[in-house]
Amino acid sequence: MANRNWIPVRGAQGRHSRQAHADLPDGAFEREISKEGFFGPAAFIYHRHPPTGWVGFEGPLRPRAFDLNRLNEAAASPWSAPVVLHNAAVEIRFWALAAPMPSLARNADGDQLLFIHRGRGELFCDYGRLEVRAGDYLYLPRGTMWRLAPAEPMSILMIQATNTHFTLPDKGLLGGHALFDPALLDTPALDEAFRAQQEAPGEHRVEIKKRGQVSVVTYPYNPLDAVGWRGDLAPVRLNVADFRPVASHRYHLPPSVHTTFLSDRFVVCTFAPRPFETDPGALKVPFFHNNDDYDEVLFYHAGDFFSRDHIEAGMMTFHPSGFTHGPHPKALKNMLVQTKPATDEYAVMIDTRDPLEVGDAAQVVENPDYVNSWRPAP
Numbered sequence: 001m002a003n004r005n006w007i008p009v010r011g012a013q014g015r016h017s018r019q020a021h022a023d024l025p026d027g028a029f030e031r032e033i034s035k036e037g038f039f040g041p042a043a044f045i046y047h048r049h050p051p052t053g054w055v056g057f058e059g060p061l062r063p064r065a066f067d068l069n070r071l072n073e074a075a076a077s078p079w080s081a082p083v084v085l086h087n088a089a090v091e092i093r094f095w096a097l098a099a100p101m102p103s104l105a106r107n108a109d110g111d112q113l114l115f116i117h118r119g120r121g122e123l124f125c126d127y128g129r130l131e132v133r134a135g136d137y138l139y140l141p142r143g144t145m146w147r148l149a150p151a152e153p154m155s156i157l158m159i160q161a162t163n164t165h166f167t168l169p170d171k172g173l174l175g176g177h178a179l180f181d182p183a184l185l186d187t188p189a190l191d192e193a194f195r196a197q198q199e200a201p202g203e204h205r206v207e208i209k210k211r212g213q214v215s216v217v218t219y220p221y222n223p224l225d226a227v228g229w230r231g232d233l234a235p236v237r238l239n240v241a242d243f244r245p246v247a248s249h250r251y252h253l254p255p256s257v258h259t260t261f262l263s264d265r266f267v268v269c270t271f272a273p274r275p276f277e278t279d280p281g282a283l284k285v286p287f288f289h290n291n292d293d294y295d296e297v298l299f300y301h302a303g304d305f306f307s308r309d310h311i312e313a314g315m316m317t318f319h320p321s322g323f324t325h326g327p328h329p330k331a332l333k334n335m336l337v338q339t340k341p342a343t344d345e346y347a348v349m350i351d352t353r354d355p356l357e358v359g360d361a362a363q364v365v366e367n368p369d370y371v372n373s374w375r376p377a378p
Helices: 192-197 360-364 370-374
Strands: 029-034 042-047 064-067 083-086 090-097 104-107 110-125 128-133 136-140 145-162 204-210 213-219 236-239 259-262 266-271 288-291 295-302 315-319 346-352
Touching (some): 136 259
Parallel strands (some): 029 288
Antiparallel strands (some): 083 090, 090 145, 110 128, 110 145, 259 266, 266 346, 295 346
16 A cells, blocks of 8 residues: 555544443444555544434445355356356456366466365366365466365366456565465476376367457367476465464454455455454454445354354355444344454455446345344344
8 A cells, every 4th residue: 555645633532442342331332434445544532323224225335145055056167157246346256166177277367366266176287296185275376277176076266357466465564474474375286197187198289368358279188298397486275274363362353464465456365263352341242343445344254253143154244344234233242252262264365456346147146134234133
């Protein structure tokens, strides 16, 4: 983020906390309004009622939820997988793959991130072979030629950095080995299984996506025929079980602290099990906030999603920028005291700087009642 000369304000009125997200005035609910996600100036408003206690909500700003489990028609090509959300900087698809890909794929539109939600199998690519399983992130640099061979049916969240790259976040004072050690990033191997697949007879197709259109190149041999490679660019694998989230026992940290991959106009974050805050005055649930600069997307992978009700693995929520949101009423009951020592959820968060459009396929599997899930119980 570029340095900005923000308009200087230092003010306070009425009953308020001296520390954000802790020691709230009795009976009050805190709402954060901030710039640049959680990195710019912020104000904290203390309300008598939960800021999400609406009884009606109409218009395109409404929060939305999609049950991606229902997008279960297997597609042989990733470029046939349905688009869930998209804008000029990112494309999010959900792909059900039941059998080995009959053709190779290559994305010329940008770097690709595959998150394996379910299943296991093998990735074959220009650089060799990798075994993959549920919970794996697979980073595929733009232009990589690849195919997946499932050992069991797979469900895959696909995130494209359109016309640009994925990088790692600057971990700052935490040091380069926080969140995950780069030594955990596995690269493909030119092993015996990779060499064996080079001998597959017949013609081999490569489906290349560029500007959203697919071109097909056919070879009389298997083009995954590398005998070696060197350099500092390659696909990598990282499993969410190896992600070690930052925790604070006295302060509820914003979700951006879990940033795992960066792109130019969006970030990808990982929610993994962590201890709840133990300070008596600290919030133990996400704080109410207006994220007026980013659309927020959350894909639920596994576990018990402590801040959401009626959400299951394989579902995705979409909160447009400008929408005030926070924990559901059931979770809000545990705002200051939790019933267990730690979270046990895994989820992938995507925050985009530009507004997202909803794909046709996502609208078919939408839960239109999601907007009412914040209503207080009668």
